[in-house]
Amino acid sequence: MNPMICAGCGVWTDEPRVETDGPGAVLVCLSCGHREPFRRLPLFALTGPSGTGKTTVGRVLVERLSDRCVVVEQDLLWVGALRDPSGDSPAFRQTWLRLAASLQQNGRPVVLCGTVAPPQFEYWPERVLFADIHYLALTCAPEVLRARLRARPAWRGWDHRRIEEMLEFNEWVRVQASRTVPPMGLLDTTRSTVDQTADVVENWVRGLLAV
Known part of the structure; x- marks a missing residue:
């Protein structure tokens, strides 16, 4: 719907x-x-900078949370029609809120894996479609994050400028997570395996659903 x-x-x-x-x-x-x-259900935003493991962990969570949630990858809709080169792509954010609210009418909350911060979701009219939006931000040590982004395939376009911008965002998340409204949880993936990170995220989601 x-x-x-x-x-x-x-x-x-x-x-x-x-x-x-x-x-x-x-x-x-x-x-x-x-x-x-x-059905006004909670939305779970697994966020953080590129290279911290959101997409990889999301693939694991699809199976782990299949009994309770719908796990989706935010970049699926990162298409030309929804991109705004002059700002924060409001059409992209609002479209995801609408889609997540629609998916949740089947009775299962959505876990959205993608880079987003509370100011990019909390102030749109579509926010009323959710009971709560919970944010868990994956972060990483700068030198490890830089190496991960440099190792990505060339088609993804991670040149020096983009990598440095993402490192700045990584630092912003680490510093500002407790100050956003609502605050974001933090999970450092520098030394964690995919399964270890997935364990924490799965427990985070299930714990909030239990409450």
């Missing part, structure tokens, strides 16, 4: 409205008043 389109009158809205109704939630159309049951 598309939470931006009313099932009653078919009107599109850029600002969805969700009301709580006891233990559940209801998607409300501001044009015709139609009310539709809506």
